[in-house]
Amino acid sequence: xxxxxxxxxxxxxxxxxxxxxxxxxxxxxxxxxxxxxxxxxxxxxxxxxxxxxxxxxxxxxxxxxxxxxxxxxxxxxxxxxxxxxxxxxxxxxxxxxxxxxxxxxxxxxxxxxxxxxxxxxxxxxxxxxxxxxxxxxxxxxxxxxxxxxxxxxxxxxxxxxxxxxxxxxxxxxxxxxxxxxxxxxxxxxxxxxxxxxxxxxxxxxxxxxxxxxxxxxxxxxxxxxxxxxxxxxxxxxxxxxxxxxxxxxxxxxxxxxxxxxxxxxxxxxxxxxxxxxxxxxxxxxxxxxxxxxxxxxxxxxxxxxxxxxx
Numbered sequence: 001x002x003x004x005x006x007x008x009x010x011x012x013x014x015x016x017x018x019x020x021x022x023x024x025x026x027x028x029x030x031x032x033x034x035x036x037x038x039x040x041x042x043x044x045x046x047x048x049x050x051x052x053x054x055x056x057x058x059x060x061x062x063x064x065x066x067x068x069x070x071x072x073x074x075x076x077x078x079x080x081x082x083x084x085x086x087x088x089x090x091x092x093x094x095x096x097x098x099x100x101x102x103x104x105x106x107x108x109x110x111x112x113x114x115x116x117x118x119x120x121x122x123x124x125x126x127x128x129x130x131x132x133x134x135x136x137x138x139x140x141x142x143x144x145x146x147x148x149x150x151x152x153x154x155x156x157x158x159x160x161x162x163x164x165x166x167x168x169x170x171x172x173x174x175x176x177x178x179x180x181x182x183x184x185x186x187x188x189x190x191x192x193x194x195x196x197x198x199x200x201x202x203x204x205x206x207x208x209x210x211x212x213x214x215x216x217x218x219x220x221x222x223x224x225x226x227x228x229x230x231x232x233x234x235x236x237x238x239x240x241x242x243x244x245x246x247x248x249x250x251x252x253x254x255x256x257x258x259x260x261x262x263x264x265x266x267x268x269x270x271x272x273x274x275x276x277x278x279x280x281x282x283x284x285x286x287x288x289x290x291x292x293x294x295x296x297x298x299x300x301x302x303x304x305x306x307x308x309x310x
Contacts, residue, residue: 028055033064041067041100045088046074066099070117078107085113089120097125098153104132111138130156141184148172158204159183181206190214194266200290205229213253215239225249 028036040048040062048062068088075081086101101121105113109298114136121129129152131141141157152173159182176195182204192201193216200222201215207230215223215240223242225232227249235253247253 004100017051029057031056033061036061037065040065043067044069044071044074046071046084049088060093062081064096066096067102067103068098070103071104073104080094081105082110082113085117089116094124099126100128100130101126102130106134108137109133111136114141118147122147122152125149125151127151130154130158132158132160132162148174150175152176154178156180157182157184180204190216192217192220208232212236222246227253271306 016262019134037059040051043051045062045068048065052059052062064183070081070085070088072078072081074082079091098121101117103114103117114131114133118129118131126149136159149172153175155176155178156285158180161183173195175197178193178200179192179198184205185207187209192198193214195217197219198217199219201217201220202224204226211232212234213225213232214236216236218239219241221241221243223237223239223244224246225235225248227247231251232249232253235255237255237257241256245255
């Protein structure tokens with residue numbers, strides 16, 4: 001009798017334990033799919049796949065998320081990470097477009113893995129694309145010259161070793177508004193002239209074919225250049241709508257403009273070297289220009305009024 005009582009009591013405890021689980025599943029199932037997908041958009045791809053065990057309606061939910069975030073940190077081996085990325089792209093619902101795709105990988109990335117991810121993103125109408133890799137085995141970003149995308153608005157290609165060549169992207173992304181390059185080798189003398197909608201350009205320690213850099217973008221409003229690795233002597237600007245120019249480096253390059261700097265352009269230079277504003281005398285044209293420089297000890301604000309420099 002005592003054994004039967006224990007058995008019955010154990011069964012009752014098990015039933016009580018199962019009830020909260022079922023209640024949680026009902027709550028998750030009752031959420032609208034739009035809210036479920038919104039929750040997944042804050043998770044990386046591995047966490048999103050793991051949510052398939054939460055409830056019945058979540059089993060295949062991860063295949064329809066418009067946000068893909070791949071990060072190698074959650075994997076012990078890079079080979080396992082590459083295989084996971086391949087499987088996610090393979091079993092994902094191909095009818096669903098990708099709004100945002102982020103790919104972060106350490107070590108040396110093969111061109112095949114990078115090309116598979118990039119091709120998938122472009123073929124599924126990606127709007128925001130961000131890549132950060134340590135090294136590339138081929139030494140080249142695998143962006144095919146025939147690649148084009150009218151949906152891409154934000155592109156970020158970052159490298160940790162500063163030797164990855166960046167192909168000519170001019171004319172490939174007509175609606176690109178934000179471009180961020182880090183550690184890229186730019187061979188084209190006018191690499192940004194083919195982006196009619198470009199409004200923000202960030203260049204972090206990019207190597208150029210020459211010591212003269214040309215930026216031609218009629219809609220560009222924000223330009224940031226960091227140059228710790230390679231020296232830039234001259235910077236040709238054809239940016240009539242430029243509002244903020246930020247330079248981080250040892251020496252400010254000589255700035256040359258076609259029509260002079262527009263009115264109320266704010267130029268910020270953050271350097272640790274004294275006398276780093278010597279190159280500023282190369283600016284031509286009129287306008288009201290704000291300058292912030294560093295004298296080695298702190299930040300000093302200067303304002304150059306409506307003066308015309310020759």
